[in-house]
Amino acid sequence: MDDLLRIDDGLSEEQRLIRDTVKKCVTDRVLPHVGDWFEEAVFPARELAPVLGSLGVLGMHLEGYGCAGLDAVSYGVACRELEAGDSGLRSFVSVQGSLAMFPIWKYGSAEQKEEWLPRMAAGEAIGCFGLTEPDHGSDPANMRTNAKQDSSGDWILNGAKMWITNGSIADVAVVWAQTEDGIRGFVVPSDTPGFSAPEIHKKLSLRASVTSSLYFDNVRLPASAVLPGVRGLKGPLSCLSEARYGILWGVVGAARACLESAVDYSKTRVQFDRPIGGFQLTQEKLAWMYVGVGQSQLTALHLGRLKDAGALTPQQVSFGKLANVRAALDIARQARSILGGNGITLEYPVIRHMNNLESVLTYEGTEEIHVLTLGRALTGLDAFH
Known part of the structure; x- marks a missing residue:
């Protein structure tokens, strides 16, 4: 295309x-x-x-x-x-x-x-990131996972995390926990006694991805396991900002794949003695889908250049994640409608991308979290509490 x-x-x-x-x-x-x-x-x-x-x-x-x-x-x-x-x-x-x-x-x-x-x-070791908890997704400040130092100086880690990509295949987990000095990060090898990571099954989205829970039952870690360079939510939130930046680019690829599939299909699918791509309603859908891909790509490129200049802010990342994921999901749904019944089969990539994007919409900050982040930036008023 x-x-x-x-x-x-x-x-x-x-x-x-x-x-x-x-x-x-x-x-x-x-x-x-x-x-x-x-x-x-x-x-x-x-x-x-x-x-x-x-x-x-x-x-x-x-x-x-x-x-x-x-x-x-x-x-x-x-x-x-x-x-x-x-x-x-x-x-x-x-x-x-x-x-x-x-x-x-x-x-x-x-x-x-x-x-x-x-x-x-090198891909010789796989990592995961433990922040989200069963009862605390969008509110990590109130996480329950905790780590306490005993008289030997070791840390004792207890708690649970959920919706962890790579969890059950990871060699190491970066886990965030409450301590007496605030939230700290810990480097936890997955073979540490008391660490378990059962896989989450029966997903209808991100099926070609390993998603797990993490459990810590008196996991004993040496003092050297703590990340020394950060305390508080700044640590995990800075990581999320890095990941969200990759997402706002990535979803452009998913949207483009759906658009390409819809364009190709519209030129070969014949109804009423002509390709459906020749009908005005189909062309209107394709045109708006292309506009969405183009606008999302321009947003991603602009934010990438800001990041390279050292000027990218978390609010700008929220803008990109919010706008581009929503656009990609809308494009996937339009593509599905153009493919009709064929759009729900895995012979085409559209339903797979559409289902995946339902997860992307809510991970690394839900749509609502990014809306409120932008609202706070625009008004100076905090609507989170």
């Missing part, structure tokens, strides 16, 4: 190379199988992680320790092409790089960085 706005013409040669390399990997290694993965509710993380590591997309926006150290727009372009394959694939990369590697890179000790980051960048 032609890029009428020629947005990618503004990418650098290196950024276009990253786009093409990631797209080829998704085309060759993911698209032939992802429908089956979705239907069977599996994600071959151990097989794909080294491939993604060799591409340099795991922690690609971080510097050192085997990470690519690339700019924010490059990372965004990679997320776009990954999610054009499946939201679960981009989620794996986002969680690995922005939620598990980033806090270790930003707030960890030298020993924690050396132990985990090179292996995670």
